[in-house]
Amino acid sequence: MAEIEYKSVAKSFDQVSVITDLNLTVGDGEFVVFVGPSGCGKSTALRMIAGLEEASAGDIRIGNRSMAGLAPSERNVAMVFQSYALYPHMTVAGNIAFPLKMAGRPAAEIADRVKEAADILNLGPYLDRRPAQLSGGQRQRVALGRAIVRHPDVFLFDEPLSNLDADLRVSMRAEIMSLRQRIRATMIYVTHDQTEAMTMGDRIAVFAPLKDGYQRSLMQIGTPDELYDRPANLFVARFLGSPKMNLVACHGGDRLRFGSLDLDAEAPAGDTLLGVRPEDLSLQDAGVAGLAGRIRLVESLGAEYYVHVETEEGELVVRVMDRSRRPVSGEAVSLRPNRQALHLFAKTSGERLPRR
Numbered sequence: 025m026a027e028i029e030y031k032s033v034a035k036s037f038d039q040v041s042v043i044t045d046l047n048l049t050v051g052d053g054e055f056v057v058f059v060g061p062s063g064c065g066k067s068t069a070l071r072m073i074a075g076l077e078e079a080s081a082g083d084i085r086i087g088n089r090s091m092a093g094l095a096p097s098e099r100n101v102a103m104v105f106q107s108y109a110l111y112p113h114m115t116v117a118g119n120i121a122f123p124l125k126m127a128g129r130p131a132a133e134i135a136d137r138v139k140e141a142a143d144i145l146n147l148g149p150y151l152d153r154r155p156a157q158l159s160g161g162q163r164q165r166v167a168l169g170r171a172i173v174r175h176p177d178v179f180l181f182d183e184p185l186s187n188l189d190a191d192l193r194v195s196m197r198a199e200i201m202s203l204r205q206r207i208r209a210t211m212i213y214v215t216h217d218q219t220e221a222m223t224m225g226d227r228i229a230v231f232a233p234l235k236d237g238y239q240r241s242l243m244q245i246g247t248p249d250e251l252y253d254r255p256a257n258l259f260v261a262r263f264l265g266s267p268k269m270n271l272v273a274c275h276g277g278d279r280l281r282f283g284s285l286d287l288d289a290e291a292p293a294g295d296t297l298l299g300v301r302p303e304d305l306s307l308q309d310a311g312v313a314g315l316a317g318r319i320r321l322v323e324s325l326g327a328e329y330y331v332h333v334e335t336e337e338g339e340l341v342v343r344v345m346d347r348s349r350r351p352v353s354g355e356a357v358s359l360r361p362n363r364q365a366l367h368l369f370a371k372t373s374g375e376r377l378p379r380r
Contacts, residue, residue: 026087026177026210027052028073033082035068041234042068043241046082048229055204055211056245059221060231060263065241066214069231070180073212074103087177102171103180106187108163110155117142117151120169134173141169144206145199161192168203181213185220197224218264222248230260258374261299261367267330267341269367270305272298272315282361283315283335292368292377299367302343307331310356315340319355333359 028050035043043065050056058066071077072084075096084091091099110119117138124134142148145165155163164184171179181200185193201224204211215221221228229245232238244256255261261269274280274296280289282298308314317335329344331351340359344351351357368377 027085028178028210028212029085030069031083031085033069033072033084034080035065035072035077036080044234044239046241048242048245050210050212053208053210055213055224055226057221057225057228058212058214058231059216059218059228061216061233063235064231064233066216066229066231067182069241070103070182070212070214073099073178074101074180075099076103100174100177101180102174102176102178103182104164104167104171104184106183108155108167108187110163110166112155115152115154116147116158116166116169119155119166120147120173123170123174137173137175138169141172144172144203145169159192160188161196164188164196165199168200172203172207177210179207179209179211181211183214183216185215185217193220200224218266222252222264228264230263232259254376255367256376258297258299258369261369261376265301267302267343269299269301270340271369272300272337272340273371274298283313283337283359285313285315285360287361287363287366289379292370295371296377297369297371299369300361301365302330302341303345304362304365305340305342306360306362307333307342307344307351308358308360310358312358312360314358314360316356316358319351319353319357322351322353324350333357335359 030046030048033043033046046069058069060066068077072079075091075094086099120138120141121134124137142151145168147165147169150158150162185196188196197220213224225248227245227247228251230243230251231241232243234241244251244260251260251264272282274291280287280291310316315335315337317333319331320334320339321332323330329351331342331344333340333342342359368379369375370377
């Protein structure tokens with residue numbers, strides 16, 4: 025196991041900056057998820073650890089050793105890719121053993137490590153099969169086994185579940201989390217799926233695409249609860265959470281209000297956005313103090329409803345978990361927020377503001 029440290033790392037392709045001034049430490053034995061939209065540099069940041077991309081500036085250290093100039097084979101890092109990258113002519117056992125054979129390990133050691141990995145991943149009955157005879161989930165387990173046998177300092181996962189259907193994604197997510205409990209190695213997992221990020225990581229690092237005008241790659245890092253409850257900026261607030269956080273404009277010097285409801289606070293100076301998550305809004309009868317609106321659409325998800333309400337502040341979404349009364353399209357309502365769960369952001373910079 026080993027700590028990973030990015031020290032002022034930047035990466036450019038020709039004149040296009042993908043990552044800038046990345047400073048981040050992943051603790052020994054920690055599971056950190058890199059998440060963000062396509063083009064934000066999260067996979068590039070991962071590939072630089074493995075030596076598949078070279079940093080344009082800065083330094084990456086594993087276990088207090090600089091990776092500058094080291095070949096991928098010298099880094100003791102195992103990477104699991106989105107594609108399984110299995111050899112179709114080899115058996116499961118042969119695929120798992122391949123990196124050890126390439127390293128010239130003794131046959132007895134190879135056999136022991138293959139059995140160890142197969143036991144961890146429940147692949148024992150499939151060792152004599154070839155990849156074409158396996159399901160997608162089984163193939164991904166073989167790819168995991170090939171990483172495990174190396175006993176690496178660091179495991180890197182680059183969107184390993186993207187090719188699986190919904191049910192397999194859930195089961196494989198559970199298997200990776202179970203693997204993490206058995207093998208307390210340092211792990212970094214890249215995904216664009218916020219559900220994977222929120223359920224798997226000890227901490228989450230949220231990346232933003234520089235091509236969209238953001239000035240830095242890493243927007244915030246913290247535990248899932250920290251990022252969800254106290255997002256540092258609008259990007260994180262809107263990226264994490266489904267449905268997305270609702271935003272309502274307010275103006276500096278005014279009392280902070282939500283429609284006709286006084287929130288008993290002052291709005292900070294300058295134009296401000298008030299954020300409230302869908303589960304922190306409640307539907308009230310029309311005429312009750314709050315933000316007046318009319319229901320445009322009701323999405324039924326079985327255990328809950330997503331209710332889209334047209335208001336003078338635009339369309340807001342309410343998450344309703346009380347199924348005793350079904351909201352009806354066209355119904356006039358009033359929206360009231362949970363005052364303890366409000367977020368304030370500067371409209372221009374997008375940064376989080378303190379409440380007064």
